[in-house]
Amino acid sequence: MKQQQYNTALYMRLSRDDELEGESASISTQKQILRDYANEQGFLVVDEYVDDGFSGTNFERPSFKRMIEDIEDGKINCVVTKDLSRLGRNYILTGQYTELYFPSKGVRYIAIHDGVDTIREDNDIAPFKNIVNEWQAKETSRKVKNAMKAKFKNGEYIAPVTPLGYKLHPTEKNRLIIDEETKWIVERIFELAAHGYGAKKICHALAKDKVPVPTWWLYKRNGYKASMFEGKPEEVKYRWCIQTVSNILANQIYLGHTVHYKLTKMSYKSKKNIKHSEDEWFVVENTHEPIVTQDLWDLVQTHVNSRRRSRxxxxxxxxxxxxxxxxxxxxxxxxxxxxxGRFYRCTQYAAYGRNFCTLHYTPYKILYAFVLGRLQYWLMAVKENEDAILERLLQGSEKQRQSENARAEKELKKAQKRRQELNSLFAKMYEDRVKGLLDEENYSMLSVKYRTEQQQLDETVKTISARLEETKEETDDAKRWIDLIQKYSAIDELTAPLLNELIEKIVVHQSWKDGNGRTVRDIEIYYRFVGKID
Incomplete structure (x- = not known):
């Protein structure tokens, strides 16, 4: 029996997102894989079709269109791609080609790495559906993390804004170079610190000399955080924050190193950040020109550490x-x-006076006793009845949450049902077009209409699913916090590790006098994972 001759199209595609996959997704790699495969199978390669820089979510790609024209002209009866995603990431439109169009034209389709070959009957295109479900989010997250780590190792600077004293290289992507316009500010801060100035004293010196804060430079150059400066008094741009100065003095970027993974997301499903200890940071040395010398850095760190110990x-x-x-x-x-005695006060008030904030005087002993009391209360309550506390943590507006969830699930089912209807309509529409029952003009018009509706439905499904997922995360977070506090058999004193493990932040409001002349202090504790629950 004579073996069929396959006149083959090798199709390659790469979008900007796909570039994150590195060399494995590059056009050159795809080309080598496809050529090797065609050679092994004895296929006659008619042409290679390359769409570099085009998304897989639509098929408005020049080389893809050219390939379809060649199929229509009868030049091609086999299409080969590295995997399904190279053909497309829109599972409806991609499915039309793999299940309807290619078979109708007698074209064999092969996705090498996914094991898809339409000449066989055991093909399963379920991976397309996974693209719009959880697998895509998880897989994309993994790929992005791996790609970012590779970039970090390569010394690239990946962040939304550049640190004071630096700017991005005009031609080399993700490379820092010295910003001569602001470099002197960093040098001034380190010089003052080397002479024994603390962060607060440095703030006063910079404000006195009218040195603009880092955010003002970003605002001046690209409009960043315009609301902080537009229509505000001139002195706002000189209002240095103690934390800003402290962060600059502790930032190894000024030694010529980049530091990564100080903060990471809890998971690809959650936007919550996890703060990592210094031994978990990923430091890449000598990635750019330093602003301070190692000797100056060491001297400043010595001063900073000695001030911490000399209370x-x-x-x-x-x-x-x-x-x-x-x-x-x-x-x-x-x-x-x-x-x-020992007390706490607002650092903005301390630095700039009552025109900007108030004292917020809070004695250390009162704060200590209040926080200790609340932690002891929650520990005892959890030990007595864990289930009741879990229910209590979740019951805030539980009725409303249940009502919202029911409504969201109803909307989700409605959107998913309509999405399935559109899938059927597309398939029916394509069949009508192949049979000549639907002309090209009407087919194109209906395709645009239904695609627009599909995109809207996809966004609706994504939004509702995220909302329902957040509700699930609330339960998981409550359990996580209960597990945390149960680690302690008793809480007799407060320590920094204990507080940082159980508490996200403590918000102190300005005190006031009640009708009897007594001082009332409003202190809010936001616990890790569960927020404000007192």
Missing amino acids: KDDEPQIFAGLIRCGECGWTLGSANTKDK
Whole structure:
């Protein structure tokens, strides 16, 4: 029996997102795989069709269209791609080609790495559906993480904004170079720190000399955070924050190194960040020109560390980084006086006075006792009846949540049902076109109409599914927090590790006097994973 001759089209595609997959998805790699395969199978290669830089979510691609024209002209009876995603990522339209169009034209289709070959009867195109489901999100997340790590190892700087003193290289992608316009500010900050200035004193010196803050430079150049400066007093652009200065002094970027994974997402399903300890950071040295020398860096770190140890009361800063001002959002800093003892106050008020915020005076002993009391209460409550506490954590507006979930699930089913109807309509429409019952003009018009509706439905399904997933995460987060606090058999004192493990932040509002002249303090604790529950 004479073996059929396959006049073959080798089709390759690469979009910007696919570039994250690295060399494995590159056009050159695809080309080599397809050529080798065609040679092994004895296929006659008619032409190679390459769409470089085109998304797989639609088929408006020049080389793909040229390939279809060649199929219509009878030049091709076999199409080969590296995998299904090279042909397309829209599973409806891709399915039309693999299940309807190619068979109707007597064209064999092969996706090498996915094991798809339409000459066989055991083909399963379920992977297309996975593209729009959870697999895609997980797989994309994995690929992006791997690609980003490769970029990090290569010394590339990947961040939405550049640090003060640097700018992006004009021709080399993701490379930092010195920004001569702002470099001097970083040098000034390190020089002041080397002379024994603390972060607060450095803020005053910069404000006095009218040195603009880092965000102002970003605003000036690209409109970043315009609401912070437009229509605001001139002095706003000189209002340095203690935390900003502290971050600059601790940032190894100024040594010429890049540091990654200080914060990461909890998972591809969650937007919540996890803060990592220094030993978990990923540091790539000598990625760009340094602004400070190693000797200057070491001297500054010595001063910073000595100031941390030289507190008059020699007490550890267990609340460091946790306390926020309820009005302006700045941190509350620790202070100590003979008459008031140790207390916390708004750092913006301390730096710039009452025109910007108020004192927020909070004695250390009161804060300590309040937080200790709340943690002891929750630990005892969980030990007594874990199920009741879980229900309590979830019952806030439970009725409303159930009602919203029911409505969301109803909307989701409706959208999914209509999506299935559109799939059937597309298939029927294509069959009518092949049979000559539907002309090209009407087919194109209906295709545009139904594709638009499909896109809207996809967005609806995505939004509703995310909303329902968030509800599920609330339950998971509540269980996670209960597991955390149950690790402790008793909580008799507060420590920094304990507080950072159980608490996300503590918000302190300005105190006020009640009708009896007593001071009332409104302190809110936001616990990790579950937020404000007191």
